[in-house]
Amino acid sequence: MAQVLEFKLPDLGEGLTEASIVTWLVQVGDVVAVDQPVVEVETAKAMVEVPCPYGGVVTARFGEEGSELPVGSPLLTVAVGTAAEEEGDDEGSGNVLVGYGTTAAPARRRRVRRQDDVPAAAPAAPTRTAPAASPAPAPDATPRSGPVPVISPLVRKLAREHGLDLRELPGSGPDGLILRADVESAMRETVQVRAHVTEAEAVTPAAAPTQAPAHAPTPSDTSADGIRVPLRGIRGAVADKLSRSRREIPDATCWVDADATEFMHARAAMNAAGGEKISVLALLARICTAALARYPELNSRVDLAAREVVQLDGVHLGFAAQTERGLVVPVVKDAHGRDAESLSAEFARLTEAARAGRLTPGELTGGTFTLNNYGVFGVDGSTPIINHPEAAMLGVGRIIPKPWVHQGELAVRQVVQLSLTFDHRVCDGGTAGGFLRYVADCVEQPAVLLRTL
Numbered sequence: 203m204a205q206v207l208e209f210k211l212p213d214l215g216e217g218l219t220e221a222s223i224v225t226w227l228v229q230v231g232d233v234v235a236v237d238q239p240v241v242e243v244e245t246a247k248a249m250v251e252v253p254c255p256y257g258g259v260v261t262a263r264f265g266e267e268g269s270e271l272p273v274g275s276p277l278l279t280v281a282v283g284t285a286a287e288e289e290g291d292d293e294g295s296g297n298v299l300v301g302y303g304t305t306a307a308p309a310r311r312r313r314v315r316r317q318d319d320v321p322a323a324a325p326a327a328p329t330r331t332a333p334a335a336s337p338a339p340a341p342d343a344t345p346r347s348g349p350v351p352v353i354s355p356l357v358r359k360l361a362r363e364h365g366l367d368l369r370e371l372p373g374s375g376p377d378g379l380i381l382r383a384d385v386e387s388a389m390r391e392t393v394q395v396r397a398h399v400t401e402a403e404a405v406t407p408a409a410a411p412t413q414a415p416a417h418a419p420t421p422s423d424t425s426a427d428g429i430r431v432p433l434r435g436i437r438g439a440v441a442d443k444l445s446r447s448r449r450e451i452p453d454a455t456c457w458v459d460a461d462a463t464e465f466m467h468a469r470a471a472m473n474a475a476g477g478e479k480i481s482v483l484a485l486l487a488r489i490c491t492a493a494l495a496r497y498p499e500l501n502s503r504v505d506l507a508a509r510e511v512v513q514l515d516g517v518h519l520g521f522a523a524q525t526e527r528g529l530v531v532p533v534v535k536d537a538h539g540r541d542a543e544s545l546s547a548e549f550a551r552l553t554e555a556a557r558a559g560r561l562t563p564g565e566l567t568g569g570t571f572t573l574n575n576y577g578v579f580g581v582d583g584s585t586p587i588i589n590h591p592e593a594a595m596l597g598v599g600r601i602i603p604k605p606w607v608h609q610g611e612l613a614v615r616q617v618v619q620l621s622l623t624f625d626h627r628v629c630d631g632g633t634a635g636g637f638l639r640y641v642a643d644c645v646e647q648p649a650v651l652l653r654t655l
Contacts, residue, residue, distance in 0.1 A: 204283025520569030
């Protein structure tokens with residue numbers, strides 16, 4: 203007799219209390235192995251695959267793709283018994299932490315029975331299988347002519363909630379891929395159309411009975427207050443973190459322009475020598491780690507309970523990465539022990555994972571200092587907001603030709619603006635200015651870095 207076990211959405215760590223189902227990786231009737239990933243979920247931190255601690259036959263799934271579930275709610279049920287024993291996985295691992303599975307490769311997934319053959323005793327599965335008599339297609343239904351290219355179930359859900367037909371939306375992504383921005387643009391156009399219709403009705407009332415309607419339209423009825431976008435997922439996490447930073451950290455910002463001509467020449471020479479290409483961000487990171495070794499006050503955090511400033515031993519360098527899902531800050535662990543080539547490779551790996559939504563919670567936490575290269579957006583300067591609970595952030599603007607006095611004469615040089623926002627509790631302006639001046643000196647004369655290593 204098979205025993206039906208319920209697997210609940212586990213605690214994904216970092217204070218996360220909910221997650222959205224992105225993609226189911228198994229169907230009802232599939233055989234799963236212990237620690238086999240069964241569903242991909244999106245949290246406020248990243249997209250992660252959740253492994254099931256039981257081996258057996260999937261008898262039910264709970265939650266549609268795009269729906270949000272709280273931690274502790276049922277994800278699926280698994281019949282552990284004869285069918286599972288055929289795969290050799292009749293016991294659970296007890297391991298429900300994302301990213302920590304057994305070392306053995308998961309068994310090949312196979313279906314042991316059709317979905318309608320699941321025993322009646324098993325809970326009903328809220329799957330996406332269409333009933334015999336199909337209703338009229340929902341706004342996000344796939345047209346008969348072919349699939350609609352949509353990047354994620356969350357985009358489909360957003361369109362469905364606002365009554366938009368994805369088949370009628372042009373996609374701005376690769377190969378006509380429909381992005382969230384496309385749906386939001388259509389939402390704004392819908393609001394504008396409704397507003398125009400309301401204005402027309404107010405100017406030219408219909409030839410209807412003179413008696414007033416039972417319910418006169420109000421601004422809220424016509425969505426005159428605009429589009430309401432919930433602060434959830436990454437957007438909500440960013441809002442909470444930045445608000446906490448402004449609320450708790452007495453920050454100050456200083457900045458300086460630097461001549462980056464020699465810096466760019468040095469990078470070109472390094473890349474011309476062969477080997478892996480070195481990015482601008484990697485060289486700036488190398489300068490930052492050297493500067494933090496000289497000014498450790500900025501690689502610290504404040505312990506309010508103990509009323510102490512804790513200077514940290516290692517530099518775990520966060521860097522701001524803009525993705526389609528929002529702003530994330532991956533962390534390069536032990537950046538102080540890496541050379542420029544290693545830093546460049548790690549930045550590339552983490553950036554690719556960020557854009558694909560594959561960063562783990564561990565790769566998004568534990569930073570001690572953040573480097574923000576907002577120059578990629580074509581802007582010169584900014585006042586960075588500290589990534590709580592860190593003590594400082596260095597912002598780097600674009601590097602562009604500008605008039606500059608070089609060796610007593612006016613010349614066109616490659617100039618960059620550097621901005622440092624720091625927690626005034628950990629140091630005063632002299633320390634912050636010393637750090638920023640050292641960074642600028644290394645940018646202007648890269649040999650300064652070599653002399654101080």
